Amino acid sequence: VMAKHSSIYPSSSELEAVQTLVSTVEGALKHVSDWIDQSNVQSVQSNSQTDAAVGQTDGQSDAAVGQPNPTDSVLCGVMRIGLVAKGLLIKQDMDLELVLMCREKPTETLLCAVCDNLPLQIQKLTEEKYEVHRCVPEAAILVCCTTEPKLTLKVTLSSPQMREDSDTDEQVEGVELSDPADMLDRHRCLVALAALRHAKWFQARVNGLKSCVIILRILRDMSNRLPAWEPLKGWPLELICEKAIATCNRPLGAGEALRRVMECLASGILLPGGPGLHDPCEKKLTNTLTAMTDEEAEAITYNAQHALRLMAFGQIYKVLEMDPLPSSKPQKYPWSDRDGSGLKRPYEDGPTDDKDLIKKMKRNLRKVLDSKAIDTNQPMNALMRLNQIRPGLQYKLLSQSGPVHAPVFTMSVDVDSTVHEASGSSKKTAKLHVAVKVLQAMGYPTGFDTDLDCSADEKSDGEGRSESSTHSNNTTHSDSSNTLEVRTQGPILTASGKNPVMELNEKRRGLKYELISESGGSHDKRFAMEVRNAPAVSPLELVVLSHPVMSPPSRPV
Incomplete structure (x- = not known):
C-alpha cells in the first residue's frame, strides 16, 4: 500500500x-x-x-460627512x-x-x-x-x-x-427584487x-487520523482509473473513510485501514435500503448518496467484495493494479526453482523398484531415529523416555484428594491392557510416578537423574507450589530404588509443620541465598545454592543444595 x-x-x-x-x-x-x-x-x-x-449653498456644514468604515x-x-x-x-x-x-x-x-x-x-x-x-x-x-x-x-x-x-423557507418578492x-x-x-x-x-x-489521508489518495487514484469507482469520488468517499477508520479502537496502518474501508463498502452501506451517508456539514438531514444510482451502488459494492477476496489471498497488488513486490524471504528448499515455487521432494529420474523403495524408507527411518537418539549430555526424565518408547499413551486423572494446600492427584495409564496407577502432589508429578512404574514393569532401568516432584514441565506450567526435592546431603549417594522412595514422600516439613525456608527466615531474617554453580542439560538442570547464617563461616554453617529445575529455584530447601 x-x-x-x-x-x-x-x-x-x-x-x-x-x-x-x-x-x-x-x-x-x-x-x-x-x-x-x-x-x-x-x-x-x-x-x-x-x-x-x-450643502454650503444651502447653509449646511460638511462636518456630517464622514469617511467610510475601513x-x-x-x-x-x-x-x-x-x-x-x-x-x-x-x-x-x-x-x-x-x-x-x-x-x-x-x-x-x-x-x-x-x-x-x-x-x-x-x-x-x-x-x-x-x-x-x-x-x-x-x-x-x-x-x-x-x-x-x-x-x-x-x-x-x-x-x-x-x-x-x-x-429561508419563504421568500417574498421584495427580497428577490433586491438581488x-x-x-x-x-x-x-x-x-x-x-x-x-x-x-x-x-x-x-480527518487530519488527525493515522493513514486516513493515505487511503483517500489511493482510493482517489482508483476512482480515476476504474469507472465503477468514479461515482464515489469526492465528498462521499471522504465521509466513508473517516467513519470506517475513526470508529476503530486503535490506530490502523495503511493496509489495515484500506481493508476496513473495503469491508465497510462491501457490507452494503451504499445499496438501496441501507443506512445511507449523512452529511455532517448540513443543518437538514441530507444523504450524500442521492446522486448515485442503484446500478452504481451495486457495482461499487461488488468491486469492494472482490477486492476483499484478493486481499485475503495476498493479492492486494491486483487491487492496486501494480506489479507484486519482490519477496524478501529466502527460499525454503534448496531444490526450489528460480521462480520460488518449491517442489515437495526432489524429482528422481528413472523407475524405482519396490525393494529399493523399502530400503530407502528404512534408511530414512534410521536417520530419523538416530536424530532422535538420546544424548548423554541431555538426559530425559521417565515420562519423556516412556513417550519415546511407547508414544501416544493416554493418561487419565482418577481422583483428587487432600487439602487445598497439599492436594494428592492419582493418575493412570493403560499399557498393553495393563493399568498402572500412581499418585503425586500434582498432575505432572503423578504422571512421572506412573511412567516410572511402567518402565519398571517393562524391565527398563529407572535410575533417572531428574527430579519427580519438580520437573521442568511442572515449573513451566506454574504448578510447582510448595513441592521441592527431597534430596538431602545424607541421601544424595543412595541407590536408585532408595532414591525413588525418597522422592515420592512429598514436601519436607520441620517438626513444627512449617516449610524449612519459612522457619529459617523467621529465626534469621535477612539471609541471602546465592547460586554457586549450574550443571546438567536443558532437560535436567541442577543448581547449587548456599546460604550463610552467621558472619563467621564454618563447615556447618555452609549449606549447599541441588535442585533439578529449568531455572534457579526461588525457594531452595
Missing part, C-alpha cells in the same frame, strides 16, 4: 509549483481588495465634495478549498481551488473588476507569467501557469448572504460555500 502511495504522490517540484501558484494568487487578491476599497473611497470622497458644495471591504478574504486544503493532491489530479468571499452578493461587474486587476497585481509580486481568464457561468476566475508543470487555479466568488437566502441584476449563479456560489465547510470539517476530523 505504501509503495502504491509513493508512486501516486506528487513530486517535490510539483508541490513547490502548487505552493508558489497558490501563495502568489492569494497575495495578489489581497492587493486587488485594497485597490477596490481605495477606488470606492475615492469615489465616495468625490461625491462628498460635490454634496458639500451643494472594515466594510468589498472582498472579505480568500480561503483554500478542495484538494489543496485537504492535502489530497495526487499525480494527474491537481485541481486547485480557492474561494473569494464577498461582503455582498457577488456580481458579474465585481468578477470582471477582479479579473482585470489581478494580472497587474501578480506582476508586482513575481516575474513568472500567468494567464488570467474569467468564467462567468461558473462564477470563477481561472489562473493558469505558462510553464511546466501546467497548473490551473480556480477562484470562485461567493458570499455568506447566499446561504442565508437559501435557508442585483447581474448576480452570479447562485448554485455555483452555494457549492463553493459547501466546499469551504467540507474543508473545515476535514481539517478537524
Whole structure:
C-alpha cells in the first residue's frame, strides 16, 4: 500500500509549483481588495465634495460627512478549498481551488473588476507569467501557469448572504427584487460555500487520523482509473473513510485501514435500503448518496467484495493494479526453482523398484531415529523416555484428594491392557510416578537423574507450589530404588509443620541465598545454592543444595 502511495504522490517540484501558484494568487487578491476599497473611497470622497458644495449653498456644514468604515471591504478574504486544503493532491489530479468571499452578493461587474486587476497585481509580486481568464457561468476566475508543470487555479466568488437566502423557507418578492441584476449563479456560489465547510470539517476530523489521508489518495487514484469507482469520488468517499477508520479502537496502518474501508463498502452501506451517508456539514438531514444510482451502488459494492477476496489471498497488488513486490524471504528448499515455487521432494529420474523403495524408507527411518537418539549430555526424565518408547499413551486423572494446600492427584495409564496407577502432589508429578512404574514393569532401568516432584514441565506450567526435592546431603549417594522412595514422600516439613525456608527466615531474617554453580542439560538442570547464617563461616554453617529445575529455584530447601 505504501509503495502504491509513493508512486501516486506528487513530486517535490510539483508541490513547490502548487505552493508558489497558490501563495502568489492569494497575495495578489489581497492587493486587488485594497485597490477596490481605495477606488470606492475615492469615489465616495468625490461625491462628498460635490454634496458639500451643494450643502454650503444651502447653509449646511460638511462636518456630517464622514469617511467610510475601513472594515466594510468589498472582498472579505480568500480561503483554500478542495484538494489543496485537504492535502489530497495526487499525480494527474491537481485541481486547485480557492474561494473569494464577498461582503455582498457577488456580481458579474465585481468578477470582471477582479479579473482585470489581478494580472497587474501578480506582476508586482513575481516575474513568472500567468494567464488570467474569467468564467462567468461558473462564477470563477481561472489562473493558469505558462510553464511546466501546467497548473490551473480556480477562484470562485461567493458570499455568506447566499446561504442565508437559501435557508429561508419563504421568500417574498421584495427580497428577490433586491438581488442585483447581474448576480452570479447562485448554485455555483452555494457549492463553493459547501466546499469551504467540507474543508473545515476535514481539517478537524480527518487530519488527525493515522493513514486516513493515505487511503483517500489511493482510493482517489482508483476512482480515476476504474469507472465503477468514479461515482464515489469526492465528498462521499471522504465521509466513508473517516467513519470506517475513526470508529476503530486503535490506530490502523495503511493496509489495515484500506481493508476496513473495503469491508465497510462491501457490507452494503451504499445499496438501496441501507443506512445511507449523512452529511455532517448540513443543518437538514441530507444523504450524500442521492446522486448515485442503484446500478452504481451495486457495482461499487461488488468491486469492494472482490477486492476483499484478493486481499485475503495476498493479492492486494491486483487491487492496486501494480506489479507484486519482490519477496524478501529466502527460499525454503534448496531444490526450489528460480521462480520460488518449491517442489515437495526432489524429482528422481528413472523407475524405482519396490525393494529399493523399502530400503530407502528404512534408511530414512534410521536417520530419523538416530536424530532422535538420546544424548548423554541431555538426559530425559521417565515420562519423556516412556513417550519415546511407547508414544501416544493416554493418561487419565482418577481422583483428587487432600487439602487445598497439599492436594494428592492419582493418575493412570493403560499399557498393553495393563493399568498402572500412581499418585503425586500434582498432575505432572503423578504422571512421572506412573511412567516410572511402567518402565519398571517393562524391565527398563529407572535410575533417572531428574527430579519427580519438580520437573521442568511442572515449573513451566506454574504448578510447582510448595513441592521441592527431597534430596538431602545424607541421601544424595543412595541407590536408585532408595532414591525413588525418597522422592515420592512429598514436601519436607520441620517438626513444627512449617516449610524449612519459612522457619529459617523467621529465626534469621535477612539471609541471602546465592547460586554457586549450574550443571546438567536443558532437560535436567541442577543448581547449587548456599546460604550463610552467621558472619563467621564454618563447615556447618555452609549449606549447599541441588535442585533439578529449568531455572534457579526461588525457594531452595
